[in-house]
Amino acid sequence: MKQRIAFYAGSFDPMTNGHADVLAGALALADQVVIGIGIQASKQPLFTFEERVALISEWAKAAYGADAQRLKIVSFKGLLVDVAREHEATLLIRGLRDGTDLDYEMQMAGMNGTMAPQLHTVFLPASPAVRSITATLVRQIASMGGNIHPFVPANVANALVSKFKN
Template sequence: MTDRTAFYAGSFDPLTNGHLDVLKGALELADTVVIGIGIHPGKKPLFSYGERVALIERSAKDELGADGGRIKVVAFDNLVIDAARVHGASIMIRGLRDGTDLDYEMQMAGMNQTMAPELLTVFLPASPSVRTVTATLVRQIASMGGNVAPFVPAVVAAALKEKFSA
């Protein structure tokens, strides 16, 4: 049997405990999870692509132990289905926090299925303890000097503190 690869796309700006929760579920389904960081030329992320890669890789090592070695972090600036294909994925992972996410993700899954019927979209619901966590809220809290430690891995909390104290 061949290895099963999943593609988990997002901006991960920054990586949150919600992202890690979904990543843990993805690792239950696939041998390898490719984390695709979407690059959008018109957007100015808080963390550069390189910083996000480093934060994801360090968090995976710290939080996932040996399973952290089963992830690969890449950039993409095209359609997610094309990026998934390039990296040999047969599964696309999408995390869900609530019904609003589900409505949006169902539309995307339908469009993606039409364009790439060989790719299976798998929805993974976030655990109750992380359902309210969003990268946007984390950035807002951090920018105002708040404690983001409950919402992000320790290495990300430290990077946010450094970013906003500069």
């Protein structure tokens, strides 16, 4: 039987408990989940691509042990559908926090479905405890010395604290 591969794209700058929540759902649906970290030349991320890979990998090993090998992390530029096809994905995973996300994601799913009909978008609603979390708000809270521990994995919280100490 062919392996079911899902592609979950985002900036993961930083990875949040919301991302972790969606990844848990994706792992329940697919044999392998490719985490695509989008790289945009016009944006200056807080964490480098390599730092984000290390943070996600460290979290995954702690959260999933040997099962963490079902996650693969790649960078990408350009169209999501192109990179998903390159990795033989058949599912595009999209997390939803609220109705605003749904409106935007429905438009994206329609466009992606037209460009790549073999890819099926799966919407995973965020658990109530993580619905309000955004990476942007986490960065803002961390930059002002606030407590970000409820919003991100422990290793990410430590990295944020270190990043803003300097």
